[in-house]
Amino acid sequence: MSTVHRLHEQASLGERFKSFALEQVAPHAHAHDSEQTFSVSVIEALKDQGYLGACLPAVAGGLGLDMTAYGSLCEALGHACTSARNLLTVHDMVVHTVAEWGSPAQRDAWLPVLARGERIAAFALTERSAGSDARGIETEARETGSGFVLNGSKSWITFGQIAGLFLVFARTGDAISAFIVESERNGVEVAPIKDMLGARGSMLAQLSLTDCLVPKENMIGRRGKGYPHILTDALTLGRYTVAAGTAGLQRACLEASIGYVRQRKQFGKPIAEHQLIQRKIAAMATDAAAGKLLVEEAGRHLDAGHPRALAQVAMAKLFTTRAAFRAASEAVQIHGANGCSADYPVNRHLRDAKILEIIEGTNEIQEIIISRYA
Template identity: 35%
Template structure:
């Protein structure tokens, strides 16, 4: 019988280039990242060694433009990278995922000068990025932002609070969204800017190696040249960022689900009860069949959404992109939660203890249903793309 790895590596008709990327990151994740996964979860600290590893192999800036020292890979390539890392350690995948998320506003709306100042160091992993949108009263309701930036000469004075910010306290470059006279506007805020402080680090259920913090801005002076795009462009930049980042979170969820399935499949082929291998029991076989089918369905949606982003890059427009991204994020994250829960069940008592990875994977899976827009919000987004102005 083939292992889970043998069954999944070449199920899709990827291009030779994509297959090579997938195989390379698979080897790296299995050999270098998997042995660190349990310790990263227990230490609950940002894994600087994983940042260095991914930077060394060029994965940290994989989808950033070559002109800014990135690898210039398409989103499908980046999703393959995230999937394979998440398969062994979701916290490690966050190193790449949040670097992309924090950098995307600069890539999407930044001036050439802004890109030249920040993207090369972000692509090389010399600096860490973060994306600061969420506030205590503005989670799903992004337009309710209270953080405000007031123009004063060649600067903006920023006041407000952010929360649930991934890489908070670790990042040196923050893409921050605030209200201005002309609407929501995005800015690059550097970590040592006077008036910018890091609040408490949250204690979380999962992805413990990815720090989540509160941010405070008190009369924080930001140079006008750090504005991303024009005043009022922030809403569009945020939405375009989500269109490109949601497939990445979907790939993360897909990888978590695949990793849990790998562990469960290996276990049931070894475990014996009532004088038989438990993989021979029909009830177990039905669970495995459902898990495998759900993962393959999720993989199709994730890769399709990534392809839509690639089409957008090539043609400049793609009206189906938002729907495809939300569908992938919604379905893959629900699958991750279902598959990891079933994997814990298949391992029985062993699945409930930390020595076995499925316990960690189940905890890590939950956040994929929440961040980058809750799955309830994804359903609203999908419905609006179906119904247009009637939703």
């Protein structure tokens, strides 16, 4: 395929994703935030479009998008609703892990189910005392004759309330291993977490595992491969989706601000004509363009399997999330009291933007990664 053809195809896909997000997702974003739930109709729409298996090859029931095109999908969803993009992030971190590290039997068993969205998947890594430093995981998987018995508790599990399957990281002796745990297994308990600052439609949950027996066949990859191998791989994908989605949020802040400054009048003219407002818009527009370029560069590194993809993704995540927080803060400032009310989306954007600086590795973790490749 020629470069021109490929660029044309990417642009066309990007437009398709934007239309979908605008028509099928954005109308629900306010309700996701205010009601702290997630619309079933949005999940159905994502399923219908095949977006829950976006990166999988067609033979596994997926769309076979490359990372660049997949980034466009995440950008479009992130523009419409951070929680919708969060759904794709956690689901695809599990899909990716099964595809890359699972045995043929595991791939046959789970990938078509996940790609069709028959089960939503969630990523169960974080614990009260373990997050970016996964070596602190206390959840234990004890080997028995018939499999592994899991005991422990996982915190802040995005979409844990509706997940049909969890990828659980647990200690097997001195090392960490990864397990598929179906939500209906004995010993699995899910408790909703409410009233988070942002991404309030992401249906967070506390996951408790009490003498939960899973068969040996549910261990993904070899024993002890959970950390750092599988985790690093999955988190890199997750961070890329967050970066791409956050570039979408930057665009949302910019568009909302431009729309507002053109119609809001003070001192007899639209505030768009005031130079201090123009400066804010210029900074937001420049940051949005830079964020998009960094995401695209990270996508190209991932597609090429480049050894520096990890750092490139960290840069994209660091820049876009910082810039989105700045943009959302300025968007609220531009909107004045209106921006502080729930009637305007920039209120939600600001709260969501803070979450994005924290999830899938805080920005301080991204800085550590970047510095190690500098």
